[in-house]
Amino acid sequence: MRQKRGGRAAGVTMEDVAxxxxxSAMTVSRVLRQPTLVNADLKARVxxxxxxxxxIYNLVASxxxxxxxxxxxxxxxxxxSSIFSDSVKGVSDVARTHxxxxxxxxxxxxxxEEEKVIEALLRRRPDGFIIVGVSHTRATRAxxxxxxxxxxxxxxxxxxxxxxxxxxxxxxxxxxxxxxxVAQGFRRIAFVGTATRDRRAQMRAKGYEAAIAEAGxxxxxILNAEDLTSMDSGRVIAExxxxxxxxxxxxxxxxxxxxxxxxxxxxxxxxxxxxxxAVAGFGGLDFSSHLSxxxxxxxxxxxxxxxxxxxxxIGRIAGTAARGxxxxxxxxxxxxxxxxxxxxxxxxxx
Amino acid sequence: MRQKRGGRAAGVTMEDVAxxxxxSAMTVSRVLRQPTLVNADLKARVxxxxxxxxxIYNLVASxxxxxxxxxxxxxxxxxxSSIFSDSVKGVSDVARTHxxxxxxxxxxxxxxEEEKVIEALLRRRPDGFIIVGVSHTRATRAxxxxxxxxxxxxxxxxxxxxxxxxxxxxxxxxxxxxxxxVAQGFRRIAFVGTATRDRRAQMRAKGYEAAIAEAGxxxxxILNAEDLTSMDSGRVIAExxxxxxxxxxxxxxxxxxxxxxxxxxxxxxxxxxxxxxAVAGFGGLDFSSHLSxxxxxxxxxxxxxxxxxxxxxIGRIAGTAARGxxxxxxxxxxxxxxxxxxxxxxxxxx
DNA sequence: ATGAAAGCGCTAACAT
DNA sequence: ATGTTAGCGCTTTCAT
Numbered sequence: 001m002r003q004k005r006g007g008r009a010a011g012v013t014m015e016d017v018a019x020x021x022x023x024s025a026m027t028v029s030r031v032l033r034q035p036t037l038v039n040a041d042l043k044a045r046v047x048x049x050x051x052x053x054x055x056i057y058n059l060v061a062s063x064x065x066x067x068x069x070x071x072x073x074x075x076x077x078x079x080x081s082s083i084f085s086d087s088v089k090g091v092s093d094v095a096r097t098h099x100x101x102x103x104x105x106x107x108x109x110x111x112x113e114e115e116k117v118i119e120a121l122l123r124r125r126p127d128g129f130i131i132v133g134v135s136h137t138r139a140t141r142a143x144x145x146x147x148x149x150x151x152x153x154x155x156x157x158x159x160x161x162x163x164x165x166x167x168x169x170x171x172x173x174x175x176x177x178x179x180x181x182v183a184q185g186f187r188r189i190a191f192v193g194t195a196t197r198d199r200r201a202q203m204r205a206k207g208y209e210a211a212i213a214e215a216g217x218x219x220x221x222i223l224n225a226e227d228l229t230s231m232d233s234g235r236v237i238a239e240x241x242x243x244x245x246x247x248x249x250x251x252x253x254x255x256x257x258x259x260x261x262x263x264x265x266x267x268x269x270x271x272x273x274x275x276x277x278a279v280a281g282f283g284g285l286d287f288s289s290h291l292s293x294x295x296x297x298x299x300x301x302x303x304x305x306x307x308x309x310x311x312x313x314i315g316r317i318a319g320t321a322a323r324g325x326x327x328x329x330x331x332x333x334x335x336x337x338x339x340x341x342x343x344x345x346x347x348x349x350x
Numbered sequence: 351m352r353q354k355r356g357g358r359a360a361g362v363t364m365e366d367v368a369x370x371x372x373x374s375a376m377t378v379s380r381v382l383r384q385p386t387l388v389n390a391d392l393k394a395r396v397x398x399x400x401x402x403x404x405x406i407y408n409l410v411a412s413x414x415x416x417x418x419x420x421x422x423x424x425x426x427x428x429x430x431s432s433i434f435s436d437s438v439k440g441v442s443d444v445a446r447t448h449x450x451x452x453x454x455x456x457x458x459x460x461x462x463e464e465e466k467v468i469e470a471l472l473r474r475r476p477d478g479f480i481i482v483g484v485s486h487t488r489a490t491r492a493x494x495x496x497x498x499x500x501x502x503x504x505x506x507x508x509x510x511x512x513x514x515x516x517x518x519x520x521x522x523x524x525x526x527x528x529x530x531x532v533a534q535g536f537r538r539i540a541f542v543g544t545a546t547r548d549r550r551a552q553m554r555a556k557g558y559e560a561a562i563a564e565a566g567x568x569x570x571x572i573l574n575a576e577d578l579t580s581m582d583s584g585r586v587i588a589e590x591x592x593x594x595x596x597x598x599x600x601x602x603x604x605x606x607x608x609x610x611x612x613x614x615x616x617x618x619x620x621x622x623x624x625x626x627x628a629v630a631g632f633g634g635l636d637f638s639s640h641l642s643x644x645x646x647x648x649x650x651x652x653x654x655x656x657x658x659x660x661x662x663x664i665g666r667i668a669g670t671a672a673r674g675x676x677x678x679x680x681x682x683x684x685x686x687x688x689x690x691x692x693x694x695x696x697x698x699x700x
Numbered sequence: 701a702t703g704a705a706a707g708c709g710c711t712a713a714c715a716t
Numbered sequence: 717a718t719g720t721t722a723g724c725g726c727t728t729t730c731a732t
Contacts, residue, residue, distance in 0.1 A: 013709055038717070058475060058710065059473040064710070065709075065724055067712095067724070080439040103453050106442070287581055292618050365725075376727080387702095415707080
């Protein structure tokens with residue numbers, strides 16, 4: 001503790017530790033960062049001095065001097081949803097084993113907001129970005145490219161990622177789900193989408209439309225949910241569906257949250273699932289299998305996508321992975337009770 | 351862009367912007383931080399130079415020079431659970447309006463891990479901490495006190511917070527819930543707790559025990575869940591409960607996730623809720639009201655706790671709030687269908 | 701209202 | 717194996 005020009009009391013610095021241990025600051029730094037390079041008893045003396053002084057390493061100074069922050073930035077549509085929490089955990093677990101910290105920001109599914117938060121995070125000089133989605137404003141893309149920071153995009157697919165990609169084909173997955181429903185015998189399959197321009201949502205809607213067209217089932221029937229992440233939105237849709245004549249025989253939802261909201265709402269109205277109407281979701285969230293009837297869904301490897309993205313990013317940061325790396329994740333159609341169970345149909349992976 | 355000693359290309363700096371604008375770096379800094387202090391046309395020139403060069407402010411350097419990181423640290427038991435996500439959002443929303451960023455870490459409900467993550471985060475020199483829980487190791491408390499960083503603890507209550515507190519009485523809340531069940535006429539009320547030493551969980555268990563004792567209902571009946579945050583854990587408990595003879599007439603759970611898991615499992619086994627057994631939870635999570643039957647729960651102001659904690663912390667950081675500030679949040683017993691609804695009930699029998 | 705000098709606490713590069 | 721020097725890119729303080 002010393003007095004500064006400004007009169008503020010400062011904390012213990014590396015210099016203080018060095019003085020106590022009778023070495024130079026560089027030796028303290030080495031003990032902390034490359035302990036094998038220093039003599040055992042010097043090391044012990046430094047470690048004792050650290051304990052004695054209560055020194056806490058300053059990563060702000062370290063980041064400035066080394067030009068590496070040890071932070072990776074995670075950009076999500078929303079942080080308050082179970083949809084992404086497993087991916088976050090996947091990233092977080094990998095980050096921890098590499099001693100890097102994670103900083104998150106949410107875009108509320110809006111590219112313009114994404115641009116803002118990425119710009120804000122860039123000020124912290126993160127060593128890399130993991131971004132959910134591949135659809136960005138021109139400015140966002142330019143910003144990231146100019147910054148030279150490694151980027152891994154995920155939860156969607158594209159032939160032209162900014163840098164690297166952990167991909168998921170929302171189109172293929174929702175098309176496969178729709179085809180599975182057709183194979184189960186459903187003929188009037190309605191889809192719950194969104195009016196927002198969220199690319200993952202749009203690709204899923206297109207996958208549904210493609211399957212409907214290929215099956216020759218007539219015009220697709222799409223309803224838009226207000227809020228993609230609330231069960232209440234699912235309930236609202238269910239009420240609209242229930243009032244339709246003729247009523248659809250199956251309701252396919254953009255995600256499991258909406259599907260669960262719809263399923264429970266149907267039951268509350270006295271409709272049986274799947275007897276009166278079948279329900280299917282997307283995401284494979286934990287609670288889906290606990291519902292009664294259990295929810296048919298597209299199971300996607302959320303945790304693994306987070307892990308994989310973090311591993312790729314850390315490889316890019318370390319320079320061991322090349323730019324342009326791509327890895328496509330599969331999905332699995334989990335047919336459960338809400339669509340009449342899992343008579344042996346194909347379980348597709350890609 | 352310039353060449354450094356090491357030969358690495360560096361980004362645009364404030365100095366570069368200053369040169370382009372024909373001013374000193376200090377003026378650029380002022381334009382960015384206290385724009386009213388600088389002459390309008392100088393300001394315009396600087397802003398043009400910023401745009402022209404694509405300058406991105408460096409918060410790492412700023413943090414080091416100003417001794418303020420603009421980061422607040424959030425310590426949670428777990429990040430991958432809906433239980434805390436609304437509180438996170440509350441903190442995040444307030445943080446954003448004050449242009450501070452948030453960095454999170456999880457403790458997995460373990461004080462020893464909490465100590466580790468707090469030490470790790472302290473290295474980033476956050477301007478303040480928000481910590482879920484009031485139970486910490488001696489070392490954690492000493493560390494935080496020595497660091498002098500403002501701390502707001504939340505989601506639990508104590509007369510001796512480290513610094514400031516946004517309190518919630520888990521004891522009172524669970525006692526009130528138990529009393530409500532007794533008032534509804536339930537007599538064999540089982541409780542799902544945990545074997546871990548998580549203080550909030552323990553206080554809830556104690557609240558239950560106190561109410562059971564006061565009602566003269568005999569010995570409390572406590573089962574421990576493996577995992578506090580999975581519905582599957584609730585299912586396992588439900589199976590054990592269903593096999594008991596005589597069977598409890600109500601099951602009160604530590605949180606809504608366990609309660610939902612149990613409720614759905616009972617239904618799957620063919621038991622009716624609340625006819626065969628009533629179920630109640632804790633937390634007031636969004637999906638509770640959507641279940642069928644809707645789940646009786648203790649509704650707590652999760653988002654508001656996050657908001658309030660962030661506001662207090664920012665006040666402490668700015669120096670406008672004094673140390674030792676405390677604010678106690680309330681709770682609300684939400685009687686719903688899973689315990690027979692909210693008909694006005696008679697006073698409890700003894 | 702603007703600028704110059706002197707750090708903030710660390711690490712890269714070089715020297716021994 | 718350890719130390720010295722010169723920054724990293726800002727902000728604080730003081731001077732003008």
